Amino acid sequence: MAQALQQLINGLTLGSVYGLIAIGYTMVYGIIGMINFAHGDVYMVSAFIAVTTFTLLAALGVSSVPLALLVVLVVAVLFTSAYGWTVERTAYRPLRNSTRLAPLISAIGMSIFLQNMVQVTQGARVKPVPPMLSDGITLFTSGSYSVRISSAQILIIVLTVVLMAGFTWLITRTAFGRQQRACEQDRLVTAFLGYNVDRIISLTFMIGAALAAVAGVMVTMYYGVVDFYIGFVAGIKAFTAAVLGGVGSLPGAMLGGLIIGLLESFWASYLSPEYKDIGTFVILIMVLMFRPSGLLGRPEVEKV
Amino acid sequence: MNKKTLLATCCVALMGMTGVAHADLAVGIAGPMTGQYASNGDQIRKGAEQAVADINAKGGVLGQKLKLEVGDDACDPKQAVSVANTMVNKKIVFMHGHWCSSSTIPASDVYNESQILMATVSTNPKVTDRGLKNIFRIMGSDDQQGKVGGDYIADHMQGKKVAVLDDKSAYGKGLADEIAKELAVKSITPVLRESITAGEKDYTGIISKLKTASVDVLAYGGYHTEVALLLRQAEQADLKLTVISGDTMTNSELVTAAGPAANNVMFTFAPDPRKNADSAAVVKEFRDAGVEPEGYVLYAYAAMQLFADAANKAGSVKYTDLRKAMASNTFNTVVGPLSFDDKGNLKSPGFVMYKWQDGKYDSVQ
Numbered sequence: 113m114a115q116a117l118q119q120l121i122n123g124l125t126l127g128s129v130y131g132l133i134a135i136g137y138t139m140v141y142g143i144i145g146m147i148n149f150a151h152g153d154v155y156m157v158s159a160f161i162a163v164t165t166f167t168l169l170a171a172l173g174v175s176s177v178p179l180a181l182l183v184v185l186v187v188a189v190l191f192t193s194a195y196g197w198t199v200e201r202t203a204y205r206p207l208r209n210s211t212r213l214a215p216l217i218s219a220i221g222m223s224i225f226l227q228n229m230v231q232v233t234q235g236a237r238v239k240p241v242p243p244m245l246s247d248g249i250t251l252f253t254s255g256s257y258s259v260r261i262s263s264a265q266i267l268i269i270v271l272t273v274v275l276m277a278g279f280t281w282l283i284t285r286t287a288f289g290r291q292q293r294a295c296e297q298d299r300l301v302t303a304f305l306g307y308n309v310d311r312i313i314s315l316t317f318m319i320g321a322a323l324a325a326v327a328g329v330m331v332t333m334y335y336g337v338v339d340f341y342i343g344f345v346a347g348i349k350a351f352t353a354a355v356l357g358g359v360g361s362l363p364g365a366m367l368g369g370l371i372i373g374l375l376e377s378f379w380a381s382y383l384s385p386e387y388k389d390i391g392t393f394v395i396l397i398m399v400l401m402f403r404p405s406g407l408l409g410r411p412e413v414e415k416v
Numbered sequence: 417m418n419k420k421t422l423l424a425t426c427c428v429a430l431m432g433m434t435g436v437a438h439a440d441l442a443v444g445i446a447g448p449m450t451g452q453y454a455s456n457g458d459q460i461r462k463g464a465e466q467a468v469a470d471i472n473a474k475g476g477v478l479g480q481k482l483k484l485e486v487g488d489d490a491c492d493p494k495q496a497v498s499v500a501n502t503m504v505n506k507k508i509v510f511m512h513g514h515w516c517s518s519s520t521i522p523a524s525d526v527y528n529e530s531q532i533l534m535a536t537v538s539t540n541p542k543v544t545d546r547g548l549k550n551i552f553r554i555m556g557s558d559d560q561q562g563k564v565g566g567d568y569i570a571d572h573m574q575g576k577k578v579a580v581l582d583d584k585s586a587y588g589k590g591l592a593d594e595i596a597k598e599l600a601v602k603s604i605t606p607v608l609r610e611s612i613t614a615g616e617k618d619y620t621g622i623i624s625k626l627k628t629a630s631v632d633v634l635a636y637g638g639y640h641t642e643v644a645l646l647l648r649q650a651e652q653a654d655l656k657l658t659v660i661s662g663d664t665m666t667n668s669e670l671v672t673a674a675g676p677a678a679n680n681v682m683f684t685f686a687p688d689p690r691k692n693a694d695s696a697a698v699v700k701e702f703r704d705a706g707v708e709p710e711g712y713v714l715y716a717y718a719a720m721q722l723f724a725d726a727a728n729k730a731g732s733v734k735y736t737d738l739r740k741a742m743a744s745n746t747f748n749t750v751v752g753p754l755s756f757d758d759k760g761n762l763k764s765p766g767f768v769m770y771k772w773q774d775g776k777y778d779s780v781q
Contacts, residue, residue: 115628118653122620236450236490238641240673246652256630262652335617336648337641337673339452342617380621386584386611388621 114257119377125265125334127373128272132327133350134357134365135279136196136320142296142360143316144208146215150199150222152347154321158192158328159338160230163239166332170242177244181267181333188325196321197314205310223343230340238339241332264334275326276366279319283362292316296360352396358409367407371395441480441733443468443723444503445716446487446496446513446523452615452641453491455669456515461486462707463716464512470701471720477727482720489523491516500526508532509733512719515712517543518586524551531735533742535719537712539663540590544759550735552742552756554719554749556765558587558662561684562594564767565660568682569595569633570602573658576632579608581622583638588614591662592637599635607631614638619646620653627655636661643681644673651677658682666711671775679774684767686751688779689714695750718749725749 133155140148165184174180203222207214248262283289294302295312303309331346332338353372357364372392379388399407445464447457468482476482485506487499496519503511504526510533514520517540524543527534528550536543537555544553569578578599582592589611599606607629612622623646626634634657636643643659650657658680659665665683674681690699690709698717702709709717722742727733730741746755755763770777 115624118624118627119621122618122624126618126620231450235454237454238452238669238673240644240669242672243648243651243675243677246648246675248652248654250654257628258654260652260654264652331617335645336675337617337645341615345616376618377621377624380619381624384610385619385622385625386613389613 114252114254114259115381116378117251118257118259119381120374121259121261121265123374123377124370125268125373126377127370128268129327129331129369130346130350130353130373131366131369132272132275132323132330133346134353134369135362136324137351137354138357138359138362138365139316139320141354142362143292143313144204144215144299146204146212147219147351147359148199148204148317148320149216149219149347150203150226151320151324152343152350153223153226154192154195154199154343155324155328155346155350156338156340156343157195157226157230158188158321158325159332159342160234160239160340161188161191161325162329162332163241163338166241180244181329185326185329188329189322192321192325192328193318196317196324199321200314200317205313223347227340227343234340236340238337240337243336244333264330268330268334271326271330275323279323279362282319288312288315349392352392356396356399356406358406361406361408361410364406364408371407440483441477442483442485442506442508443720444485444487444506444508444511444513446489446499446503446511446519447515448491448519449486449488451490451492453516453639455667456664456712457488459710459712460512460515460716462702463709463713464720466698466702466705466707467717467720470698471724477724478731478733482724487513489514489516489519491519493518493522496520496523497526499523503527504530504532509727510534510723510738512536512716512723514538516585516587517590521546521586524548527551533723533735533738535722537663537715538587540586541594542586542590544761548760549739552722552760553762554715554722554751554754555663555686556762556767558591558594560765561662561767562591563598564684564769565591565635565662566595566598566602568684568769569599569635569660570604573633576658577630578604578606578633578635579610579626579629579631580606580635581608581610581612581638582636583614583642584611585614585638587662587664588636588638590637592635595635595637595660606635612638612642614642617645619649622646623649623653623655626650626657627653632656632658634659639664640667640670641673644670644678647674647677647680656680665772666770666777668710668775671772678772680772682769682771682780683777685770687766687768688770689718689751692750692752694748694752698750714750718751718754721749722747722754 136151165187169180203218204215245263251259353368354365357368379391447460449457468484472481489496489499500523517538520538528548535552539558541557580596582588661683663685671678725747726741730737768779771780
């Protein structure tokens with residue numbers, strides 16, 4: 113029981129990170145109908161920006177962890193959004209009206225480019241960050257087992273909830289949200305109505321990148337090591353989360369992320385840690401067999 | 417100048433050039449120069465570069481200068497085979513490498529076919545158990561180091577709950593199996609025997625499992641990056657773990673990544689060659705150059721010394737002559753005297769237990 117609760121906490125933490133990245137996939141798919149395979153690598157770049165900023169702050173003598181985290185978050189979000197914008201501007205916009213496969217291929221190219229750029233400029237080694245926020249609260253003790261939630265986990269879960277609330281408000285209540293949803297339904301008509309579709313798409317990429325940046329900073333702080341390859345695994349998992357929840361559905365992405373995070377945690381803890389990825393992907397296949405559009409996705413209606 | 421003389425001049429010039437090129441003896445090193453274990457490859461390169469410079473300063477081997485070729489296998493078995501083929505094409509006469517056992521094993525077949533002698537620090541027993549004649553191991557093997565690790569747990573950690581974990585790599589699983597074997601001899605039953613996937617970041621699942629089983633001692637076969645992650649996540653879960661592992665924990669990146677939790681790591685490694693009286697001059701040379709000769713640095717240096725000595729004793733760099741000299745002599749190197757048995761294993765390997773303490777490791781009794 114205690115172990116289950118502990119794994120619930122661990123799974124929610126992991127799932128929050130997957131969910132934050134998954135939103136980037138699902139938003140981009142919703143608005144331009146392509147899978148942005150470079151998104152995982154944008155997340156990886158944000159983790160490197162976080163490491164650099166942490167190191168810089170430490171060199172400047174900033175010893176307060178909350179202050180350092182805040183600065184790192186702001187810096188990472190700003191720079192990563194710029195990356196998101198640049199990726200869209202250089203790799204996808206020129207191909208907007210070409211065949212469906214062209215942007216997909218340039219996405220894969222962009223992913224390889226970002227990975228190699230970081231490998232060459234930052235080195236191929238694992239970059240460690242000294243531990244921070246590793247203290248925590250013991251929730252309760254049953255027998256010799258104490259269920260603990262660390263400060264880092266609390267921060268990740270709380271921040272994800274806050275971001276999700278803000279994000280939902282942005283999409284459902286603001287003018288930008290309405291334009292964004294209009295674009296999802298029909299880009300051409302949105303343009304007829306006088307809105308700048310290119311600008312909306314650019315902003316969508318930037319928001320996706322910003323959320324991935326938050327995930328990147330959290331992961332850097334929580335696990336303490338990053339390398340140029342982390343974007344690949346995290347990207348695949350987050351993409352799976354988006355598909356599981358239903359590509360194009362924002363609550364679906366978050367739900368998918370949480371399900372995958374929990375599945376992995378429980379599988380690793382109760383069954384075998386060796387086979388947890390197999391478990392995750394078998395569930396994905398099962399869900400897609402019975403609900404091809406994902407858990408919360410709407411089946412595509414053929415327009416005549 | 418007519419055409420004929422031009423041609424003749426060219427021919428002479430060409431012969432002259434090949435003559436110069438021929439004067440260099442190519443020797444190779446290979447290991448993870450990139451990837452998550454790159455800092456170990458870096459140690460090998462620094463050790464070998466210094467050794468080659470020193471040997472060349474003394475006039476080289478058999479009157480020829482040494483030229484160092486560096487191969488990067490990133491600890492990937494497929495890449496290791498392609499590095500081995502590249503090295504064969506570069507006509508190396510001696511190879512120090514590879515580093516990961518899972519790279520050394522497939523690569524050694526390539527070197528064996530091309531009759532290139534190699535000296536390795538890979539500790540998996542399979543490295544020398546396959547009857548290859550070209551391979552010499554300048555460090556002990558995992559059955560020896562697993563025995564030392566297992567004995568230490570049995571003698572010094574009585575009554576503690578032990579879990580055995582590995583990362584599924586040839587080295588990691590081999591070492592963990594050997595520790596488990598020795599524990600069985602001492603009639604200690606581990607409460608858990610599991611594997612994890614190297615390269616992942618989240619190990620909270622296995623940490624919860626260890627915590628449920630109230631494990632005190634984790635015998636781990638694998639590399640330092642995963643140990644750092646396991647320790648950090650154990651600390652966050654308030655689980656006090658002592659890690660017992662092998663020679664891969666000599667890397668100081670462990671301390672940067674794990675923080676103070678690195679003080680809980682103990683590992684088996686050959687007696688510290690930095691403490692040898694014979695190595696003092698070389699150790700000073702490294703430190704003057706700003707390189708701390710930790711981990712595999714001096715082993716790479718010793719491998720090059722071994723080759724130079726063997727070639728001088730054999731009076732040739734032909735495979736058969738070199739092999740004979742290598743197998744039948746004792747060589748004085750910076751890591752102590754080296755001599756080999758029929759399989760190519762060290763005749764008198766030693767392993768001692770070390771412990772990390774505040775950024776430095778030292779032997780414990």
